[in-house]
Amino acid sequence: MIIKPGDFIRNYRVLDYIGEGGMGKVYSAEEELLGRKVAIKMLDPSVTHQEHFRQRFINEARILSQLQHPHIVGLFTFFLEQESYFMVMEYAEGQTLRDLIATVGPIPEQRTRRILRQILSALDYAQTKGVVHRDIKPSNIMIGENDDLKILDFGVARILANPQFTLAGSRLGTIYYMSPEQVRSPRDVDSRSDIYSTGVVLYEMLTGRLPFSTETESDFLIEKQIVESPMPHPRDYYPYMSDHIVDLMNAMTAKEPSLRPTAAEAIRALDTSSLDSIKTAPPLSEKPVPVEPVAPTPIPPAPKKGMPPGLRAFLVIFIIAIILVTLGFMLKAWLDINPNLFGPRSEEAVAEETVEGPASEKETLSQEEIEANIAARKRREAENAVRSIRPRFSAIARKAREYKAQDEYGDWPKSLDAFIDPAEADTDQFNFDWSDDGIIIAISNRAFGKAGIEIYYTLDSDHFEIYDPDPENPPNIDPAWLN
Structure with missing residues (x-):
């Protein structure tokens, strides 16, 4: 439809x-x-x-x-x-909490407290109904006017009184926000798992980043950190937060579920700025809140012998010259590494660079030779671009196969967007997409030198196919570049 x-x-x-x-x-x-x-x-x-x-x-x-x-x-x-x-x-107006964090970075503590209290209020109510959300994360929280929020997407939620609503063997949720028990045994989670996920969201609001590494492509390594590793201290990334909010976050993200506060206890801790309502309150944070330094009383410097004016001028000019020469070499090296930094070059520019040499040599080149040089240069650039995307194909394929291995029906996912953002796979020359029949597609754009080339990779057969809408014009892809 x-x-x-x-x-x-x-x-x-x-x-x-x-x-x-x-x-x-x-x-x-x-x-x-x-x-x-x-x-x-x-x-x-x-x-x-x-x-x-x-x-x-x-x-x-x-x-x-x-x-x-x-x-x-x-x-x-x-x-x-x-x-x-x-x-x-x-209909919930506004922007997601994920977009808000991406826009402003660390959210000031007072604003964070208001947002957190509303999340906890919703979870406290859901707990009275026996509902566990299981996927609390910033993209499922819509922030409206005056920071009034709505929690969205109960698609993986579970009614504790009706465990048949949870698929056997399924692990649902977003890995970065999963509790240790959700990683170990997805069917055995309760409302305390939502408290842990909310603690991770609190960490992200306070610091503007997730607590565990997002650079690895291995779900296993992330799960291992969640289960075994303590969270990095939030003040390692953003210092301006109170001991109280740090200790509340530590309590909410305790590895042992029984040590976490309920939503109601966390609300009381917020309202009273005290952890007395939490039975197993953690010790005060070891890292102190930074204090504005007091300017020391200035001490007059000892008198120095003056430098002759001529020598001073010479040294200034000499240092400036060294800096300019160094910057020139650095800029040239950067442009050599990124030849298309300011957009694709025209064919005339490529030809000019290809035939560099004495004027007499340039004049002896025919139009056919110039065009051949342009094509050769485009081919070299195309080969480098295609070879650079091969690891991205491998990473996406690995993620897809991990997903399929978890699916009891053995179907390829409708979309990998649930755990791979296409923008993270894209390059300057290629944009990635994937289909529900197990095919990954890389599509070239203008920065590649010719838009519209499509590279198809079939996951089941581990096979590449190439479609070139304009095979008469370079650059043309050699399948060997993908091996």
């Missing part, structure tokens, strides 16, 4: 496409009779026939129907239309 702005789904007029998640697409719409703006989430038709995706989508609707809280996005209705499932939900 294809939906576009202006279409009607029952009595809802579609306004715009908002985005796409792991299971479906989300649209903004207007309810025709009430004039109310809503969000409509549709289960992707390509996965509707797969029982585990369909059951997870229905489970999300059932959970949301039980939750009515000012900081949890509300469900209006759920229905099946033309063999597609739809959820009509409250």
Whole structure:
């Protein structure tokens, strides 16, 4: 079912496409009779026939129907239309907490406290309903006007009284925010796991970064850090935070679930600026809050012999000359490494560089030789660009195979976006994409020298194919470059 702005789904007029998640697409719409703006989430038709995706989508609707809280996005209705499932939900204005952190970096402590209290309030309410979210993270928290927030996406949530809603053998959630027990035994998590995830979100708000390494591509290494390694001290990355908020974060991210506070206890700790409500309060932070240094009383310097004016001028000019020469060499080396730093060069510029030499030599080159030199230069640049993306293919393929190995149905994922951001794989010359039938695609752009070349890599057969829309013009890709 294809939906576009202006279409009607029952009595809802579609306004715009908002985005796409792991299971479906989300649209903004207007309810025709009430004039109310809503969000409509549709289960992707390509996965509707797969029982585990369909059951997870229905489970999300059932959970949301039980939750009515000012900081949890509300469900209006759920229905099946033309063999597609739809959820009509409250429309949350604003930006995600992830976007806010990316924009401002570390969030000031007072603002962080307001945001944290609202998250804890929603989790405290969900706990009374026996609901565990299991995927608390900044991209699932929408920040609206005056920092009023809504928690989104209960697609992997679980009702503790109904464990059959959790798929056997499944591990759901986002790895960087998983609790140690969620890593070890996904089916045995309870509300204390959400407290841990919220503690990681608190760390990210205070420092502008995640506590554990995001540079490794190994899920195993990240899981090992979560289970075994203590979190780095947040003041290692941003010093201006109180002992109290650091100690609260430490309590919320305790490795042992029984040592973490409940949401209600964490709220009381925030409101009273005291950890007395937490039974196992950690010791005060060892790193003191930085204090503005007091300027020392100036001591007059000892008198120095003056330097002759002529010598001083000579030294100044000499030092400036050394700096300029050094910068010149550094700039030339940088431009040699990044020849397309200021955009793709024209064919004339490439030809000029290719035929550098005495004027008499340039004049003896024919037009055919100049064009051959241009083609050779483009080929060298293309070869370097293609060879540089080969490791990215390998990294994406490894992630996809890990995902498939966890899928009891053996299907390739609808999208790898759930755990790989395409922008992280993109280069200056190629943009990456992938499909649900196990194919990774790299598409060249203008910086490559010729846009539209597509490199297909089939995961099942470990096979590359190349499509060149303009094979008559260089650069042309040699399959050997990908080996």
